[in-house]
Amino acid sequence: MLPELSHAEIMRYSRHLLIPEVSLEGQRKLKAASVLLVGTGGLGSPVALYLAAAGIGRIGIVDYDVVDESNLQRQVIHGSSQVGQLKVDSARQRMLDVNPHIQVETYNEAFTSENAMRIARGYDLIIDGTDNFPTRYLVNDVCVLLGIPNVYGSIFRFEGQVSVFDARRGPCYRCLFPEPPPPGMVPSCAEGGVLGILPGTVGTLQATEAIKLILGIGQPLIGKLLLYDALDLSFQYVKLRKNPKCKICGPNPEVTELIDYEAFCGVPGHDHDESSAGVGWDIEPQDLAERLSHGIPVHLIDVREPNEAEISHIPGAELIPLGQLPERMAALNSADDVVLFCRSGSRSTRALQLLVSAGFRKVKNLRGGINAWVREVDPTQPVY
Amino acid sequence: MATLRLSTPLRPYVEGKAELTLDGDTVADTMRSLTEQYPTLRAHLFNSQGELRPFVHLFINNEDIRHLQGLDTPVHPEDRLMLVPSIAGG
Numbered sequence: 001m002l003p004e005l006s007h008a009e010i011m012r013y014s015r016h017l018l019i020p021e022v023s024l025e026g027q028r029k030l031k032a033a034s035v036l037l038v039g040t041g042g043l044g045s046p047v048a049l050y051l052a053a054a055g056i057g058r059i060g061i062v063d064y065d066v067v068d069e070s071n072l073q074r075q076v077i078h079g080s081s082q083v084g085q086l087k088v089d090s091a092r093q094r095m096l097d098v099n100p101h102i103q104v105e106t107y108n109e110a111f112t113s114e115n116a117m118r119i120a121r122g123y124d125l126i127i128d129g130t131d132n133f134p135t136r137y138l139v140n141d142v143c144v145l146l147g148i149p150n151v152y153g154s155i156f157r158f159e160g161q162v163s164v165f166d167a168r169r170g171p172c173y174r175c176l177f178p179e180p181p182p183p184g185m186v187p188s189c190a191e192g193g194v195l196g197i198l199p200g201t202v203g204t205l206q207a208t209e210a211i212k213l214i215l216g217i218g219q220p221l222i223g224k225l226l227l228y229d230a231l232d233l234s235f236q237y238v239k240l241r242k243n244p245k246c247k248i249c250g251p252n253p254e255v256t257e258l259i260d261y262e263a264f265c266g267v268p269g270h271d272h273d274e275s276s277a278g279v280g281w282d283i284e285p286q287d288l289a290e291r292l293s294h295g296i297p298v299h300l301i302d303v304r305e306p307n308e309a310e311i312s313h314i315p316g317a318e319l320i321p322l323g324q325l326p327e328r329m330a331a332l333n334s335a336d337d338v339v340l341f342c343r344s345g346s347r348s349t350r351a352l353q354l355l356v357s358a359g360f361r362k363v364k365n366l367r368g369g370i371n372a373w374v375r376e377v378d379p380t381q382p383v384y
Numbered sequence: 385m386a387t388l389r390l391s392t393p394l395r396p397y398v399e400g401k402a403e404l405t406l407d408g409d410t411v412a413d414t415m416r417s418l419t420e421q422y423p424t425l426r427a428h429l430f431n432s433q434g435e436l437r438p439f440v441h442l443f444i445n446n447e448d449i450r451h452l453q454g455l456d457t458p459v460h461p462e463d464r465l466m467l468v469p470s471i472a473g474g
Binding site for chain 1: 424
């Protein structure tokens with residue numbers, strides 16, 4: 001039995017009710033539906049706003065983070081006055097302001113193997129608005145095990161990917177990507193950046209797919225991957241097929257329950273800004289400042305991109321973007337004391353690993369990157 | 385010459401280009417021509433056995449080469465190839 005709509009709801013949804021493909025019955029389906037949104041960041045913001053506005057009866061939102069100033073360039077559900085608030089609280093407040101007729105459940109926790117089934121059970125579908133590989137594999141496996149669709153969206157700089165993974169009717173995320181890339185090979189948005197409006201486009205497409213699935217109209221993106229490039233505004237579709245060797249949705253599945261996704265991907269399950277790798281190879285900003293002030297020779301290497309070096313810099317540093325390091329390594333002297341730095345320490349950790357595996361031993365990683373340097377040594381420059 | 389489109393994360397290894405034209409009668413030939421021109425790309429696309437890495441897809445006219453003849457798939461001058469790695473940003 002679908003729920004009835006009140007007069008106030010009928011007035012609110014009149015533009016939906018006018019569409020024959022939606023009409024009263026469709027709007028009642030939306031009211032009866034429950035959608036779990038994992039992540040209330042760049043992708044999650046437009047998804048949450050549009051699902052709320054559309055009248056999805058029950059929306060669950062999962063996020064462990066608080067609103068940060070640097071989120072506001074793209075996470076449009078949050079505002080300046082919410083900086084420091086829990087993202088789930090900030091999002092819920094905004095969603096209920098958009099539409100007080102809906103129910104918003106908040107889960108202020110990281111989505112993990114331990115809590116995922118408890119959280120997800122009872123929802124009709126999940127929208128993947130996460131920002132890291134471990135949680136994407138987790139969302140996929142939860143959806144396959146529960147037999148519900150996974151509305152997938154992913155972004156990088158100017159480019160987005162969208163699909164609907166429904167293992168009952170087509171491939172799952174693991175069919176497409178059986179294994180994650182090695183840690184560090186594909187930069188995150190925190191490292192590589194993202195055009196703020198990009199998750200707006202991609203998240204809106206995810207919300208569209210979710211609403212189509214609930215209404216049972218149109219052609220869902222099952223068995224297709226949409227590749228969107230904002231630079232030439234191109235939308236390209238490629239065909240996806242079920243992988244007969246898929247470890248979770250194939251005929252002989254190896255994965256029959258949730259696993260340790262951080263171990264599977266070799267990285268933490270959230271978008272760490274600070275580097276925790278390379279312990280023992282780190283140098284503190286204050287220690288570096290002291291060495292420089294005493295005139296101790298240090299070969300400082302900035303592994304960021306040239307556009308970042310325009311924002312902040314350490315005097316005397318040589319700019320060698322991480323991508324160029326393998327070919328320029330031969331010009332470095334392994335007898336020199338080398339200190340590597342980037343924005344926050346992730347890329348310089350990879351640079352350090354490259355140099356160490358090439359035989360460099362007198363090499364250090366500036367802990368926390370130039371942002372830590374600016375905070376602790378040179379506050380005249382901006383943190384970004 | 386077939387046209388290859390590269391996803392954003394791979395563009396730093398090809399001087400920032402989005403599209404390239406490549407010679408070759410098979411996918412393997414075109415990939416050889418690509419990685420000879422841009423050697424640092426090789427490790428991002430292929431493992432030490434020369435197989436395409438599991439987080440990279442190569443599509444030819446919107447079909448995954450894994451569902452065709454893999455690296456032996458024939459390539460015609462009018463074909464459009466696309467290299468798509470997994471991305472995780474959100």
